[in-house]
Amino acid sequence: MTQSSIRIGGASGFWGDAALATPQLLADGELDYIVYDYLAEITMSIMARARAADSSKGYATDFVTAALGRNLSSIAEQGVKIIANAGGVNPEACADAVRALIRELNLDLKVGVVSGDDLMHRVGEFSQAREMFSGAGFPPVDNIASINAYLGAFPIANALDRGADIVITGRCVDSAVTLGACIHAFDWGREDFDLLAQGGLAGHILECGTQATGGNYTDWESVVDSLGTAGYPIATISDNGSFEIGKPDGTGGAVTVGTVTEQMLYEIGDPQAYLLPDVACDFSEVALEQIAENRVRVTGARGHGAPDSYKASATWADGFRGGHVWTMYGRDAATKAQRFADSVFTRAEHIAKLAGLEPFLETSCEIIGTETHFGAAGKAGEVREVDVKIAARHASPKGIGILLKEMTGLALTAPPGLCGFAGARAKPSPVVRLFSLLVPKTSVTIETAVESDTASCSDITLPEANHPEPHAIPTDSSDEPMVQVPLEKLAWGRSGDKGNKANIGIIARDPEYVPWIAAALTKAHVANYFAHFLAKGQDRPVERFYLPGSNAFNFLLHDVLGGGGIASLRVDSQGKGYAQLLLTESIPVPASLADTIN
16 A cells, blocks of 8 residues: 655764764654665775675674664664665675674564675676766776675665665665655656656755754754754655655754755756756756745656666775875975975985885865865965875885885974874775776676565666756846855855766856846856866866756766766865865846845
């Protein structure tokens, strides 16, 4: 029997999220589901190495010990169903650990497992594949640590249909843990594309936990006093796809149009082609409405067919990296820090050459405190205290070991004012890169097992996804004098990463601001502003997309993160602060409009 609405709590946004989420959400007392998202690309490679060392590992162990271990009796008592991609690269081992916990507590709960995403046994088939974004060739097969397809939500729904109380998956898209619950509860079909898009959007809002309830919020001053007790998000989803975002009563943070819209734009590219395995989503006309304190209604997502392939991601080893952060203070601190870094690189290159090693593949020096992240827009004058991050990448751990040793040794030979805090010398760590490719759905075999009952749940061919026409961007003109206004007074902003790309969502606080933001933040302007980060020689380094439903723009910056993730040597390797950089810009608006802005 289908339901008219369900309530889902989002308890985890990454492997390592706070243990307080599960008991906090259970205290609400009226949830149908709690969902957990643990997986990022780098997480998969870490789990793959853990499984290689011990066949019983390779999953999010704290899902078992922290999320469930202390709370499973309450979960069973309340009848809350659990869905998690905590299985990583070893979902069956994760399920075995959960079953052992169920037996220990003498509970009557069924565990379902979704498998089929792990493609490592087929790695040889992909040797001629091209990277779906850069066009690069496939990495050396021996360097591949993991390769997994991003599965969709229907296998999760299948496990719930067959009585699973806890569903554990390997790699699926982050939002699938939420959409799978919707499909099960409301009996949505594979061609209910608008409904699937709304359910996918609800999952996208929940998937990063407290980022939807005040975390990373542009207006941080309004919530910072209560962030220590921030509430994890709860979505109340109706069978017509509309949903409301809230949080548990009495918790900190806030749920506003600003917090939810920022999360909607987080880590997306083209908002009219947000591709999930089950549906191509169009978020451009999504409307958000504040219907009560800490309550936002979300409607208007559309679905346009479904992709015929799964995105798959391989992680692969590409040498080693290492570095350290020092503090330098006193007169000409920035100059002293730069000259110290130069000495480190010169000495390390010399010693590496004497040792018969090849040159460093890449070096990086960032002097924090001089507005280094702002590039040409930086305004730092004379500073007397800075942090200097010195890092490098080398084919061998020996090369990085030389850098770290010589860096420490040169501390006595540095200009005055050098100091640092570290318990031990840093060590070389593997550089793990991401290779994304498309794998036909028909070639991936998916199974769901509920205890001993196993069923096939492979995908089917559906109408091909199509791209709607882009929306016309409003324009305006004025004969009035123009006044420069800080962008942050006109807009909220949120940024994030996907591999070596970054996105920056800029959301107008009022529809009246949209034409002026559009006129000022052109693709060329944004590309020029981030020129110090963007790789040179790109034909289209920045794309701009307009979302009229939320009065927002999304900027997609290509090849901008120095490799991204732990392949990058940068302090901000994931572009998390890029929106904060852009919001410091001032843009021209008519004087009469400026007078109305607080």
